Structure formats: C-alpha cells, structure tokens
Amino acid sequence: MKKDEGLLIVLSxxxxxxxxxxCNALRAVDDSINYSVSATTRAPREGEKDGVNYFFKSEAAFKEMIANGELLEWAKYVNNYYGTPLQNVTDTVQTGADIILEIEVQGAAKVRERYPEGVFIFLAPPDLSELRKRIEERGTENSELIDERMSVAQAEIEMMAQYDYVVENDDVAKAVQRIRSIVEAEHCRRDRVIDHYREFVEVK
Structure with a gap:
C-alpha cells in the first residue's frame, strides 16, 4: 500500500x-472516484446500456474471460454470472485514482482474497421489509424470484462481519456522504502514508 496509489473501494x-x-449519486457529486463497469450474463434492464451500466456478455463469452484470467472476481448469482474486468482496476489504481466496484457479496469475498488492501463497504437496508419493498418496486422479478433473493439476502447480511465498514442506505444522500467520509479517512491511514514520510525523515 503506497501513498500515491489510488484506493480500490468495494461497495457490496x-x-x-x-x-x-x-454509486450513481456518489459519482454525481464526486467525479474523482472512477466506476468499474462489471460484466454480466443477465439481460439488460430498461434503460441500461452496454459498456455503461454493464458489459453484457453471453455465457460462452463470459466463461472465456474466466479462462483467460481477465476477471478480478466473478460469481454466479441467481442463475447469472457477474464479474469485474481486471485490467481497468489495476490501471486506475496505479495512476493514483480511486475506483469503486459495485458488486455482489460473493464477488466481494473473492476480491478480498486477491486484494486485501481494498476498502470494503457493506451497504445495508434499514430492515428486511424495506428491502423486499424495494425489490418489488423494481418490477423486474416475479414473486418466486423475489423470495429467492430475500433468502439469499438474509445469508448475505450475516456476512457483514467480513467488511471494514457498514453504511445503512436509509437515505441516498446520507449514504453517499458516509462513503465519501470513509474514502477521505482511508487516504489518511497511517499505513498508507508512513513510508512517504520516512523517505525524508533522517533516522539517527
């Protein structure tokens, strides 16, 4: 971890x-944080664009990316594959810029294995009833799939202990401000800056 390297921020x-x-609200108020576009085999939702919201791939193309080592992480979630293209993440961090990954819990666990110095933030709902309401209001899943997602969600919430921070999404603007505060604090961590200062402090 170096002072001049950017942060890999994982929001899950x-x-x-x-x-x-x-993530969209965060990018609207802070353009210094880059957004990592994930790849997925799920069909685009209304209004989503390839290369902007996701890289939409066939299952065969996605598996080829896995075989070629082109993904930082990948996971199969509710019958679809999701993954993070590796090259964009490493290039961004090495230039000193921050990048945020918006990924599922399974994927976040894999990123921590490969990139433990990342900043891992768990976005939590106020409660499960509110979470179900939000899924229903999207209108993209039938009741059977919603039940499946809720079952998965309960297991995922129990994995909160694997994260560095928990941000409750009770209000989008407040959640964004909490994340920005976390990012600012992480840039001031002792283990990120100490080597920089040791370079010009004469040890006698």
Missing part, C-alpha cells in the same frame, strides 16, 4: 439495497 450488499443508485 444484498440485491435491492440500492448499490447502483448510491
């Missing part, structure tokens, strides 16, 4: 908690 949480909404 159960489906329907508002990861995309919070």
């Amino acid at each position: 949480g159960p489906a329907g908690v508002g990861k995309g909404t919070v």
Whole structure:
C-alpha cells in the first residue's frame, strides 16, 4: 500500500439495497472516484446500456474471460454470472485514482482474497421489509424470484462481519456522504502514508 496509489473501494450488499443508485449519486457529486463497469450474463434492464451500466456478455463469452484470467472476481448469482474486468482496476489504481466496484457479496469475498488492501463497504437496508419493498418496486422479478433473493439476502447480511465498514442506505444522500467520509479517512491511514514520510525523515 503506497501513498500515491489510488484506493480500490468495494461497495457490496444484498440485491435491492440500492448499490447502483448510491454509486450513481456518489459519482454525481464526486467525479474523482472512477466506476468499474462489471460484466454480466443477465439481460439488460430498461434503460441500461452496454459498456455503461454493464458489459453484457453471453455465457460462452463470459466463461472465456474466466479462462483467460481477465476477471478480478466473478460469481454466479441467481442463475447469472457477474464479474469485474481486471485490467481497468489495476490501471486506475496505479495512476493514483480511486475506483469503486459495485458488486455482489460473493464477488466481494473473492476480491478480498486477491486484494486485501481494498476498502470494503457493506451497504445495508434499514430492515428486511424495506428491502423486499424495494425489490418489488423494481418490477423486474416475479414473486418466486423475489423470495429467492430475500433468502439469499438474509445469508448475505450475516456476512457483514467480513467488511471494514457498514453504511445503512436509509437515505441516498446520507449514504453517499458516509462513503465519501470513509474514502477521505482511508487516504489518511497511517499505513498508507508512513513510508512517504520516512523517505525524508533522517533516522539517527
């Protein structure tokens, strides 16, 4: 971990908690944080664009990316594959810029294995009833799939202990401010800056 390297910020949480909404709001007020576009085999939702919201891939193309080592992480979630293209992440961090990954809990666990110096933030719902309401209001899943997502969500919330921070998404603007505060604090961590200062402090 070096002072002049950017942060890899991982924002994760159960489906329907508002990861995309919070990320979009964060980018609207802070353009210094780059957004990592994930790859997925799921079909685009209304208004989503390839290369902007996701890289939409066939299952065969996605598996080829896995085989070629082109993904930082990948996971199969509710019958679809999701993954993070590696090259963009490493290039961004090495130039000193911050980058945020908006990914599922399974994927976040894999990123921590490969990139433990990342900043891992769990986006939590106020409660499970509110989470179910948000999923239902999206209108993209039938009741059977919603039940499946809720079952998965309960297991994912129990994995909160694997994260560095927990941000409750009770209000999008407040959640964004909490994340910005975390990022600012992380840039001041002793283990990020100490080597820089040791370079010009004469040890006698």
